[in-house]
Amino acid sequence: MxxxxxxxxxxxxxxxxxxxxxxxxxxxxxxxxxxxxxxxxxxxxxxxxxxxxxxxxxxxxxxxxxxxxxxxxPEYADQGAVEIYTHQLAGEAAWYETELGDPDSGRDxxxxxxxxxxxxxxxxxxxxxxxxxxxxxxxxxxxxxxxxxxxxxxxxxxxxxxxxxxxxxxxxxxxxxxxxxxxxxxxxxxxxxxxxxxxxxxxxxxxxxxxxxxxxxxxxxxxxxxxxxxxxxxxxxxxxxxxxxxxxxxxxKQALTNPLFTRTELTRAFSGRPARGLVNRFMREHGPYAPAAYPQLHHITAPLRKKAAASGDAQGMALWAGQGHRMxxxxxxxxxxxxxxxxxxxxxxxxxxxxxxx
Missing domain, CATH: 3.20.20.70 (Aldolase class I)
Known part of the structure; x- marks a missing residue:
């Protein structure tokens, strides 16, 4: 340096x-x-x-x-794929009693x-x-x-x-x-x-x-x-x-060393861009279907993540963490x-x- x-x-x-x-x-x-x-x-x-x-x-x-x-x-997300993913999250919105976010809330x-x-x-x-x-x-x-x-x-x-x-x-x-x-x-x-x-x-x-x-x-x-x-x-x-x-x-913070969370994965589930986090229910259920669409998916899932955090539900949060999290x-x-x-x-x-x- x-x-x-x-x-x-x-x-x-x-x-x-x-x-x-x-x-x-x-x-x-x-x-x-x-x-x-x-x-x-x-x-x-x-x-x-x-x-x-x-x-x-x-x-x-x-x-x-x-x-x-x-x-x-840049603009390269498949808008059709974004709409399909939004429909897939309808059950999450009902569960957390909130509306999904606007995917067009801003790109820059x-x-x-x-x-x-x-x-x-x-x-x-x-x-x-x-x-x-x-x-x-x-x-x-x-x-x-x-x-x-x-x-x-x-x-x-x-x-x-x-x-x-x-x-x-x-x-x-x-x-x-x-x-x-x-x-x-x-x-x-x-x-x-x-x-x-x-x-x-x-x-x-x-x-x-x-x-x-x-x-x-x-x-x-x-x-x-x-x-x-x-x-x-x-x-x-x-x-x-x-x-x-x-x-x-x-x-x-507690999830980092909680034995319930044993590993991390890269996922697009929460934001549409690859990000490493602790594997939880939301990641397992939605990660395989999440398109490459950042920041649209970030905006869409923001209310879900906020409600999950407010209720102390680690299974619905984006628990970002590196591979050394247990340390x-x-x-x-x-x-x-x-x-x-x-x-x-x-x-x-x-x-x-x-x-x-x-």
Missing amino acids: SSALTDLFPYPIVQAPMAGGVSVPALAAAVSEAGGLGFLAGGYKTADGMYQEIKQLRSLTSRPFGVNLFLPQ DGYDAKLAVLLDNPVPVVSFHFGVPSRDVVDSLHRLGTFVLVTATTAEEALAVERSGADVVIAQGVEAGGHQGTHRDTPENDGAGIGLLSLVAQVRETVAIPIVAAGGIMRGGQIAAVLAAGASAAQLGTAFLATAESGANAVH ARDLPAAQLVEVLAAELDAARTALSGQGDLR
Whole structure:
């Protein structure tokens, strides 16, 4: 990682920007104060809502932090398939006594307005998901002194990130919880994800820019492994989801280590885009039939997910989680950063000792 960006946070630990109310200012502030890089999620918020959270975060810490944006999505969903899926969810709407959401509630997540906020009120770091920002956008952020990070799930996508002028590529392995950051989401991509260590190695041989590794990382030893593979830092989401400062629903936090939820899968059931979560009833019943239609399905299922969460029904919620979810620790965020840093040091010491023996 460039020395200037490294100087922003002492430990190579980045808290993933988890949308849906998880990555709140209190969490980002705690991580940044402890020596990692805290992140706010701009996704699913209004531009003003994002601005207010930035103001709140700045009142909690003077340390650097980041803000994440979703790229607008192109029109390629099969509208007939969306209508069929909507009819299939009629029983869910009746069960939860709510109406289904409007699939045409918006495709761009207020991207232009949110970008305008970040250009008028610069933050240290901005990351992008679901595509690559234009060179003009990257240059505009650079002129303000903002570092730009972009997610990639393949070496080819990483090359597109480098060509955009971005400072860092976030290599997201298939183990990651939540939405895969593929640049173009089509059904033929389903099941084609790459494991994190293999992805980091491929990206390292493809681009010259620094890499942040993301996907299933829960321990300091895993951070050491991705650093050894060529990454400059690690991004952790599920590990921070369980912390006290996380804005995740209590049912979601408890489900991470609940023996009832034994595995995760990638599913389109809740949003129309591949996202990894704990396998529950909703995913089993609807995942096989969900079309590639983001964000239409996200809007359609939003009222269902809200009612399920309000009633404490984990079987109807989108329980986003990475493959390492059973290793989640119920710790304050700052303490988790300290524990991860200590584990990283121990792993590095052990690796160094093995080198001496050889």
